[in-house]
Amino acid sequence: MATALENQNESTNGNPSEEDSEESILVDRFPEALRVSRFTFFTVCILSLSFLLFSSLPLWHTDIWGHLAYGELIWQSGGIPAFEPLVPLSSGIPFIDTAWLSQIFSFQAYQLFGVAGIKFLYAAAITACLGLLLYRIQKRTDSFLWGLLCVIGFLLCDWKQLGIVRPQLAGLLCFVLLFITLNARQWRRFYWFAIPALFVLWANLHGSFPVGLGLIGCFLVGRAVDVGRKSGTWKAMFRDSVTRRYFLLLELSAIAVLVNPYGLRLYTEAFAFSSHPNLAELVEWSPLTLRMYQGKAAALLGLLIVIAYRLTPRRISVAEVLILVGLGTAALWSSRMIIWWAPVAAYYLALHGAAIWGHKRKGLVDEAEENAVHYAGKWTVVSVGMIWICFAVTPIGSRILHGKQVDFEKSVSSTTPIGAVNYLKEKKIEGQLFNSMELGDYLLWDGPENASVFANSHVHLLPQEVWDHYLRIINLGSDGEELLDRYGVNTIVLDLPRRSNLLRRLERSGDWRVGYKDGRSVVLLRNEPIE
Structure with missing residues (x-):
């Protein structure tokens, strides 16, 4: 009886259980550092x-695309321009x-x-x-x-x-x-x-x-x-x-x-x-x-x-x-x-x-x-696993690990004017545009090469008179259409539904027609273009 108890105690005290043994193997063999x-x-x-x-x-859809456009210009030219380089209406403004x-x-x-x-x-x-x-x-x-x-x-x-x-x-x-x-x-x-x-x-x-x-x-x-x-x-x-x-x-x-x-x-x-x-x-x-x-x-x-x-x-x-x-x-x-x-x-x-x-x-x-x-x-192992799993399912992880291209349209906000910009490039629109300031950055990045953006998020680079004119047009000022004539604007790009009132006003004037429209933006074309 005593011998049996001693053997049992020896088994209990000297030999770890199977569960303890497995945990000991996992922990003890892992580098302490x-x-x-x-x-x-x-x-x-x-x-x-x-x-x-x-x-x-x-x-x-704002900011980032304008900054990418400036980054591309600086990288390709090898220097930072002394004056605003992308918005012609800001020509001569120190940059x-x-x-x-x-x-x-x-x-x-x-x-x-x-x-x-x-x-x-x-x-x-x-x-x-x-x-x-x-x-x-x-x-x-x-x-x-x-x-x-x-x-x-x-x-x-x-x-x-x-x-x-x-x-x-x-x-x-x-x-x-x-x-x-x-x-x-x-x-x-x-x-x-x-x-x-x-x-x-x-x-x-x-x-x-x-x-x-x-x-x-x-x-x-x-x-x-x-x-x-x-x-x-x-x-x-x-x-x-x-x-x-x-x-x-x-x-x-x-x-x-x-x-x-x-x-x-x-x-x-x-x-x-x-x-x-x-x-x-x-x-x-x-x-x-x-x-x-x-x-x-x-x-x-x-x-x-x-x-x-x-x-x-x-x-x-x-x-x-x-x-x-x-x-x-x-x-x-x-x-x-x-x-x-x-x-x-x-x-x-x-x-x-x-x-x-x-x-x-x-x-x-x-x-x-x-x-x-x-x-x-074990905490190190599961931590590394967590990092790996979360990285692998991100866009950058999919691109690096699997070579999978990210769907651009699904990766940007629903207000990004992708359709409007594609329409402008398809029709080869040129000259001075009038656009919602919020759409200006994407127009700078992906818009037609020969089209000039009116305003983007860098509004501090616009001459104060030009910015004042922009506000009068966008806020339905009484002289808005006269200002559009003054700048020689034949094409207008607006974000929807935010600028729906301006859209309706221009349509009622009889001088403009809708060239392209979707749920996020609209392109208006002048019926009788200014030469």
């Missing part, structure tokens, strides 16, 4: 699914291209992979922003859940802005990278080189680099105020090494921006752009209101931040208040600025939310047990 935790797997799932989601979204590097990258991606290449750049930029926010929140809170809530808040608030493919997304990626670097718990020596290098890249990818300089400025002023208040004397800020570090970093970054084709002129253009009078009529440059979706999302996010600040046990730094108030005020002035406020607001909400939650739960659980992270090879 390559093992990841289940939280890493969850992060990979979120990012892979996000990449898949944004890769599957149709490309919006300071703040996004020339983004345009070249986009054009090369299109050359190599077609529309799948653009979708890849689009999805990769947004996914990288999500990954950076997840990484920093998990490092600061040891919580995957709060990192997930951070990216959800960011996406909900910036959804409208993220739906448009343009170089601003490259600027957003630079901004998020700078922000999470400045929020690192420990300053690392290579930051002295990495951050100025980031500004060199940023200044050539998009003209939003002043937002990054302002971000560093907020950290500088916030740190100085915190030190002055804590020590009781403002002289202490001059002796504080962190304050001096931010000041020097700001100087180095401002100097790094000068590594661009325009030198100091880039600063002038960047600061003058947002106040250009032509932008005042565009919805995305109008003040943020509660009538807008993003206004409602921002209001909700702001309210949650106020509640979190009231309850948080975590110290609220002056820097974060300056950043939130500064970018929030800018968004109220121009709704397009919400794209910079949203990731910051979501980050600080998650940070203080985690602090509140941790304070409430203190003593209820064993923190060492709760925060223990277990690494296993």
Whole structure:
């Protein structure tokens, strides 16, 4: 009896069960350096699914096609034109291209992979922003859940802005990278080189680099105020090494921006752009209101931040208040600025939310047990599998792995004027067109070679008189048809149903007939063309 029990105990204690043996084989034989935790797997799932989601979204019909046209011109000519090169009505207008590097990258991606290449750049930029926010929140809170809530808040608030493919997304990626670097718990020596290098890249990818300089400025002023208040004397800020570090970093970054084709002129253009009078009529440059979706999302996010600040046990730094108030005020002035406020607001909400939650739960659980992270090879395997599966079913994955061409019409938004442009090329339309500004970018990219676009999304490059005439025509001004005669317009391209009123008015005049019409656009031809 005793012998049997001893043998049973020996079998139990000395020989692992079949289930334990299988798990041991899987984990023990996997290289320790390559093992990841289940939280890493969850992060990979979120990012892979996000990449898949944004890769599957149709490309919006504005902005991107105009930038591709500029990228093609710069690449083929080997230089950036000094004056606006694509819109004849803007002839002689100085052309300071703040996004020339983004345009070249986009054009090369299109050359190599077609529309799948653009979708890849689009999805990769947004996914990288999500990954950076997840990484920093998990490092600061040891919580995957709060990192997930951070990216959800960011996406909900910036959804409208993220739906448009343009170089601003490259600027957003630079901004998020700078922000999470400045929020690192420990300053690392290579930051002295990495951050100025980031500004060199940023200044050539998009003209939003002043937002990054302002971000560093907020950290500088916030740190100085915190030190002055804590020590009781403002002289202490001059002796504080962190304050001096931010000041020097700001100087180095401002100097790094000068590594661009325009030198100091880039600063002038960047600061003058947002106040250009032509932008005042565009919805995305109008003040943020509660009538807008993003206004409602921002209001909700702001309210949650106020509640979190009231309850948080975590110290609220002056820097974060300056950043939130500064970018929030800018968004109220121009709704397009919400794209910079949203990731910051979501980050600080998650940070203080985690602090509140941790304070409430203190003593209820064993923190060492709760925060223990277990690494296993099986999580590495399923993480790699998740990445592979999601990549394989994206347009870029299908193109690279299977050589499958992406259906262009299914890859772009339903408002892209494909049929209208094909009609213009089939009829070999020439001369000055009048077009809805929103269709101008695609006309620049794929329209007839000898047809001149009236306006595109780069409205700041139009002479103010031409822009005023465009608005009078598109908004049914009494002298609209006289202006069309003045510009010698024989062909009009309008987006539908948005411009249905203008379409009906021109048809009633008897001077125009419909040459082509579908559910997204219409082409009007003058009955008696102007020679």
